[in-house]
Amino acid sequence: MAAIDIYMVRHGQTYFNLLHRFQGFSDAPLTESGIQDGHRAGNRLAKIHFDGAYSSDLTRAIHTARYALSENQAGSPKEPETLPNFREENFGSFEGRDSQVTLTDLNAYVDKPYENYAAMVADLGMPAVMDLFAAHDPYQLAESYQEFLDRVQAGFQQLRDRHQDGDKVLLVSxxxxIRAIANYFGHPEMAANSVHNGAVMHLRLTDDGCDVLAFNDITTHFE
Structure with missing residues (x-):
């Protein structure tokens, strides 16, 4: 059975992250700390030869991938190829808004109030929370869980089509x-946790599915 190892990295900190604003399809530049997030992730992945290097097509992911690849010591690609299917969730008209203000708005449509986004995801689950954003976006721009899932599944099919058994792939997303992918592959308990900027999720993608071998990892030096 063919197996492809995917090292999925969250982009470095952006100014929207720093200001606790929903970001989604919108973009904000990396902070100085975010640039270092990319270098630190690359340092922990430096000994891996990547047969392919990818990022979403959003600037924060592209730049993080470049910083990470600049640390590689194993003859990996120097420049990431973009895969738009691994963009962030589209939060629609909630993008750019303070996360707590947005949560206050959405709390009006659920049975009990939640203190923060992570608590909402832990209780309701990622699919329901995505659908909550989609249902109550007044501009109807936010994507539903099924819309999100369709594009991510297509992204994984792209990786299967491009790579073969034993390949290792860097993917900055x-x-x-990342949380929704962990949930989809059977780990809702992982999806309930916020992902650190620069953290690694190690996936082993097979013809039958995917194993999550590491999640939200900011300490391991992978080989």
Whole structure:
């Protein structure tokens, strides 16, 4: 059975992250700390030869991937290829808004109030929370869970089509996307946790599914 190892990294800290604002398809530049997040992730992955290097097509992911690849010592690609299917969730008109203000708005549509986004995801689950954003976006721009899942599944099919058994792949993506993927592959308990900027999720993608071998890892030096 063919197996592809994917090292999925969350982009470095951005100014929207720093200000606790929902980001989604919108973009904000990396902070100085965010640049270092990329270098630190790359340092912990420096000994791995990547047969492919990818990022979402959002600037914060592209730049993080470049910083990470600049640390590689194993003959990996120098430049990431973009895969738009691994963008962040589209939060629609909630993007750019303070996270707690947004949560106050959404609390009006659930049975009990939640103190923060992580608590809402832990209790309701990632699919329900994505659908909550989609249902109550007044501009109807936010994507539903099924819309999100369709594009991410297509992204994984792209990786299967491009790679073969034993290949190792770097993929820089986004916090909610990473959490939702962990949930989809059978780990809702992982999805309930916020993902650190620069953290690694190690996936082993097979013809039958995917194993999550590491999640939200900011300490391991992978080999």
């Amino acid at each position: 986004h916090g909610t996307t």
